[in-house]
Structure formats: C-alpha cells, structure tokens
Amino acid sequence: MNSFKKTMLILLIMTTNFAISQENIWSLQNCIDKALENNIEIKIRQLEIKRVQKSRNSVWNQLLPTVTFNGNQSYTFGSTIDPGTNARVSSNIQFDNFFLNANMNLIDFSAFANAEKNKIEIEKAKVQKEVIENEYKLQLLESYYQALFTQELLKIQKEQFKNAQFNLDRIAKEVEIGSKPKSDLYDIQLSSAQEDKRILETQQLYEIQKKQLFQLMNVTDVLTADVVLISTSSKITAEVSEANANPKIKFAILNYESSLKDLKISRAENLPTLSTFYNISSFYFRPLNQPNAVVESFNNQLNVNKNQQVGIQLSVPVFNGFRNNKKNIAAKITSEKNKLVIIQEQQKIDNQIVLENQNQSNYFALQNKFETTLSFAKASFATTQAKFSSGKIEAIVYSTVKNQVLTAEYEVLKNKFQLDFINLKIHFLRN
Numbered sequence: 001m002n003s004f005k006k007t008m009l010i011l012l013i014m015t016t017n018f019a020i021s022q023e024n025i026w027s028l029q030n031c032i033d034k035a036l037e038n039n040i041e042i043k044i045r046q047l048e049i050k051r052v053q054k055s056r057n058s059v060w061n062q063l064l065p066t067v068t069f070n071g072n073q074s075y076t077f078g079s080t081i082d083p084g085t086n087a088r089v090s091s092n093i094q095f096d097n098f099f100l101n102a103n104m105n106l107i108d109f110s111a112f113a114n115a116e117k118n119k120i121e122i123e124k125a126k127v128q129k130e131v132i133e134n135e136y137k138l139q140l141l142e143s144y145y146q147a148l149f150t151q152e153l154l155k156i157q158k159e160q161f162k163n164a165q166f167n168l169d170r171i172a173k174e175v176e177i178g179s180k181p182k183s184d185l186y187d188i189q190l191s192s193a194q195e196d197k198r199i200l201e202t203q204q205l206y207e208i209q210k211k212q213l214f215q216l217m218n219v220t221d222v223l224t225a226d227v228v229l230i231s232t233s234s235k236i237t238a239e240v241s242e243a244n245a246n247p248k249i250k251f252a253i254l255n256y257e258s259s260l261k262d263l264k265i266s267r268a269e270n271l272p273t274l275s276t277f278y279n280i281s282s283f284y285f286r287p288l289n290q291p292n293a294v295v296e297s298f299n300n301q302l303n304v305n306k307n308q309q310v311g312i313q314l315s316v317p318v319f320n321g322f323r324n325n326k327k328n329i330a331a332k333i334t335s336e337k338n339k340l341v342i343i344q345e346q347q348k349i350d351n352q353i354v355l356e357n358q359n360q361s362n363y364f365a366l367q368n369k370f371e372t373t374l375s376f377a378k379a380s381f382a383t384t385q386a387k388f389s390s391g392k393i394e395a396i397v398y399s400t401v402k403n404q405v406l407t408a409e410y411e412v413l414k415n416k417f418q419l420d421f422i423n424l425k426i427h428f429l430r431n
Contacts, residue, residue, distance in 0.1 A: 024226045025230055028144050028424075031140055035216065042129060048128075048129075049126055052122050052125045057115065058118075062111040064104070065103060073095070092288035096285070103276075103277045104276050107272075108268075108273050109271045110269065116264075117261035117265065120254055120257050124254045130251075131247040133247075149417055150206040153202055154206055156409050156410055157198060160402065164402070167398075171185050179391075184394065187396050187399070207224065248345050249346055249349065252342040259335040259338045262331050262334065272314060272315060273315045274312065274313070277313060280307070280309075281306075282301075282305045349430075356426050363422065367416070377404050378405060
C-alpha cells in the first residue's frame with residue numbers, strides 16, 4: 001500500500017510539473033490570440049462597429065412618416081378679427097391654436113443613396129478593425145521571432161559552455177600534475193570567462209525581448225522568466241492562407257465605393273421628391289375683459305373649429321445657384337482620388353511582397369551554404385578537440401575553432417527561423 005501511495009504521489013507531482021510547464025510555453029498563435037483579446041485599440045474599433053450599426057438607417061426607416069404636434073397660445077389687444085365671426089372688433093382676445101402634422105416621403109432618391117452608404121460604412125468599420133489587427137499581428141510576429149532567435153542562441157551558447165567547463169576542469173587537473181603549462185590554463189580560463197560573459201549578455205537581451213513581447217500583448221500577469229517560446233509556423237500559415245485579401249486593399253475599395261455613394265447623394269439633390277402629408281388643426285378663442293360675452297366651451301370649440309387637410313406634394317429643384325453642381329464636381333474628384341488610392345495600396349503591398357520573396361529566395365540559397373559550413377566546422381572541431389587533448393595545439397586555437405562551430409550553428413538555426421518568419425510575413429501581407 002505504501003508503494004502504491006508513493007507511485008501515485010510521483011505521478012501527481014509529474015502531472016503538476018507538466019501542467020506548469022505547459023502554462024509557460026507560448027506559441028506564436030497563443031501570443032496572437034492573447035494580444036487580440038487584450039488590445040485596447042481593437043476593443044475601441046469593436047465599439048465603433050456597434051456604434052455604426054446602431055446609427056444605420058434603412059431605406060424604410062428613412063421613409064417612415066414624421067409626425068409633429070404644435071400648440072400655441074396668444075393674446076391680441078386692440079382692433080382685431082373675431083375668429084368666431086370674422087368681423088373686425090375692438091377687443092382683447094385669447095387665442096389657442098393646435099396642429100397635428102404628418103409628412104411622409106414616397107420617393108426620395110437621397111434616402112436610397114444614404115441607405116446604401118450606411119451599409120458600406122458598417123463594412124468600412126469592420127475592415128478598419130481588420131487593418132489594425134493585421135498591423136498589430138506583424139508587430140507581434142517581429143517581436144516574437146526576435147525573442148525566439150535569442151532564445152535558441154542562448155541554448156547553443158549554454159551547450160557550448162558545458163564543453164568549455166569540461167575542458168577547463170581537465171586542463172586545471174593537468175596543470176596541477178604538471179603535464180600542461182599554466183599558460184594553457186590562463187588561455188582556457190580567458191575563453192571560458194568570455195563565453196560566460198556572452199551567455200549573460202544573451203540572457204539579459206532575451207529577458208528584455210520577452211518583456212517587450214508581453215508588453216506588446218498587454219499581458220502583465222505572466223512571469224516572463226519562465227516563458228518558453230516555440231515555433232509553430234506551419235499551423236499559422238495554413239490558417240492565414242485561407243483568409244481574404246489584405247484589409248488595406250479592402251478598406252481602399254470600400255472607401256472608393258463610399259465616395260461613389262456620396263456622389264449619388266449629391267446628384268439626388270437635383271432630383272424631384274414626392275411626398276404626402278396630413279394636417280389636422282383646431283383652435284379656441286375667448287374675449288378678455290368682456291364678462292357678458294357668450295363663449296362656447298373649450299371642448300365644443302375644438303370640435304367645431306376642427307380642420308383637416310391631406311395631399312401629395314411634388315418638389316422639383318429648379319435653380320440653386322449652381323451650388324449642387326459644384327458639390328457634384330467635388331464628389332466626383334474625390335471618387336477618382338479614392339480609386340487611385342486602391343492602386344497605390346496594391347502597389348505598396350505588391351512591392352513589399354516582391355522584396356520579401358527575394359529575401360526568402362536568398363535565405364533558401366544560404367541554407368545549404370550554412371549547413372555545409374556547419375558540417376566542416378564540426379569536423380574541424382572534432383580534430384581540434386583531439387589535438388588539444390593531446391597537447392598538440394594551444395588553447396587559443398581551440399577556442400577559435402570552437403567559436404566557429406558556435407557561429408555556424410547559430411547561422412543555420414537563425415536562417416531556418418528567418419525562412420519561417422518571412423513565410424509568415426508574406427502571408428500576413430497577402431491576407
């Protein structure tokens with residue numbers, strides 16, 4: 001039973017450690033997801049989308065009738081018209097007037113154009129959010145891979161340092177028994193100290209880069225010292241490749257379409273408008289300072305004096321001082337300008353993709369060179385290690401060859417990550 005408990009305890013500890021280590025592993029996709037969740041600018045854009053959606057008026061909403069009620073009370077002193085007899089009298093009169101008016105446009109071309117423009121404005125707000133997200137992802141991509149480069153360099157340096165420590169201990173023992181001169185110990189100590197210093201510098205740079213990455217993500221509750229970055233570029237590429245065109249292009253197209261609707265709205269001001277209306281009104285009057293005057297009650301007067309009117313009105317613009325013509329010309333110029341912006345944005349992205357494709361080709365060409373150099377460096381180091389162990393070469397020569405291996409390993413690794421980075425960057429630019 002004790003053995004069973006020990007086994008369960010060990011399994012529990014291993015599971016806990018595995019869970020903790022899993023929490024500290026961050027892939028590029030994890031960083032992007034967390035960053036998009038925390039970014040304040042993106043949250044602002046989401047609220048802007050909701051605002052535009054709520055402020056949108058459909059065609060039918062714009063054509064709904066407007067109903068207004070007006071009431072006024074006035075006092076007339078001196079010679080005036082008696083509303084009851086329409087005769088001029090010399091008296092003071094209280095006059096209350098009430099109007100209920102309903103008006104509805106049956107045909108209004110500007111309402112149709114405005115409704116179309118409102119739909120485009122909603123799409124523009126969505127795409128503007130996509131533009132910010134895409135630029136933000138590119139920043140994250142660069143920051144992530146900078147930290148990833150340094151992390152892998154640090155691993156190589158630490159692995160090389162183990163070899164340096166082994167040789168340092170061995171040389172120290174050989175010097176102690178007199179089989180090696182002290183100069184070899186000094187040389188290997190200097191080389192080891194320099195490697196230790198480089199490791200510390202790389203470690204410090206790595207911690208700064210991780211902090212910058214998590215600050216960019218607006219994540220403050222993660223201990224960056226325990227964070228481990230991993231490369232999962234193939235998954236990201238597969239997800240991104242199915243997306244639509246670059247949002248900057250989409251935004252430029254929508255901006256052009258919106259300017260066409262502005263031109264349509266401006267031209268609609270020169271078109272006729274057909275509307276219908278309905279009015280109902282009544283009034284109440286009472287002579288002042290005439291105690292013997294006979295006046296109908298308030299309700300009776302409102303009922304007797306009631307008047308209704310219904311009709312259709314056609315409004316045709318005839319002359320507006322050429323103001324609409326100037327607006328039409330300006331709107332047309334704006335649409336032409338926005339059309340050129342589409343071409344301009346496409347050219348910018350195409351040019352950038354061409355450069356990144358060239359970089360990608362360069363990195364592919366260099367990969368074989370770096371791998372060949374690394375194989376030669378490892379072979380040279382193996383023979384150098386044997387010569388150094390047998391005392392045929394000095395420690396300074398051994399350190400130089402070992403540094404060449406370190407450089408070659410890092411160049412191979414960095415070039416591989418550069419290929420991943422460029423591949424992802426091209427996908428983000430295209431999609």
